Amino acid sequence: MHVQSPRRFHRLLPLALTCGLVLITLTASGCQTAYYETMEKLGYHKRDLMVSDVKKARDAQQDAKEQFKSALDRFTKTLNIQGGELQDKYDALNEEYQQSEKRAQAVRDRIASVENVSDALFDEWTAELKQYSNATLRQKSQKQLTQTRSQYAQLIKAMKRAEAKMDPVLAKLKDHVLFLKHNLNAQAIASLKSELVTVEGTIDSLIKDLNASIQEADSFISSMEKDNA
Structure with missing residues (x-):
């Protein structure tokens, strides 16, 4: 039996890994294509799925907004206690962080x-524009595509802006939860009170961007449903 040398094995390993990644990507792409084809056979076109997903994203952002408000409220209440109940307050704040x-x-x-x-x-x-034999209808469809792309660009920009602010807020919440966990005493509470203004500011900024993103989603949904009416 022929045994590959270690040196040859190491030369082949990157190639094998690359081929594996390509296969995974093609499989995922194929599954996604099959999914869309199946949904279209059931009467759900990509446009319908897009509007549905935007609605779900909007609702998820609304839920996140309420949860971050709850976490801030819990954090504020934790800083206002007079000792004795600190362990219970830590547990409650930690739960708020996990939910956030x-x-x-x-x-x-x-x-x-x-x-x-x-x-x-x-x-x-874009691909189907080439199938038009009527130039006027093609131009009208192209114009509608351009308008929809522009509306979508505003929507996804607002969503991404809000999404980018979630991780810094979560990081701050996690820091304070860990600090309470490691310092369950009045001194820990006193030192955290100075951080309350910072936490309030970051969460307020996040909520503002979430609200803007939710409004963009509502506008986009309304426009798509109007065009489809």
Whole structure:
């Protein structure tokens, strides 16, 4: 039996890894294409799926906004206690942090879903423009595509801006939760009070961007549903 030399094995390993990544990418792409084809057979076109995903992303952002408000409220209450109940307050604040992380992940997942279906929709729309025999209708469709792309660009920009602010807020919450965990005493509370203004400011800024993103989503949904009426 022939045995590969270690040197030859190491030369082949990067190639094998590259081929593996390509296969995974093609498989994922194939599954996504099959999914869209199946949904279209059931009467759900990419446009419908895109509007549905935008609605879900909007709702996820609304949930995240309420959760971050709750976390800030819990953090403020924790700083106002007079000792004795600190362990219970820490447990409650930690739970708020965990829920905030879940809500933030839901927002990330929904935004990724919106991006996936919108890419597929715009690719299909662009390709199908070539199928027109009527130049006037092609131009009208091209204009509608351009307008939809522009509206979508504003929407995804607002969503991404809000998404980018979630991680810094979560990091601050986690820092304070850990600090309470490691310093369950009145001195820990006193030192954290100076941080309250910073936490309030970052969460207020996040909520402002979430509200803006939610409004963009509402506007986009309204426009798409109006065009489809």
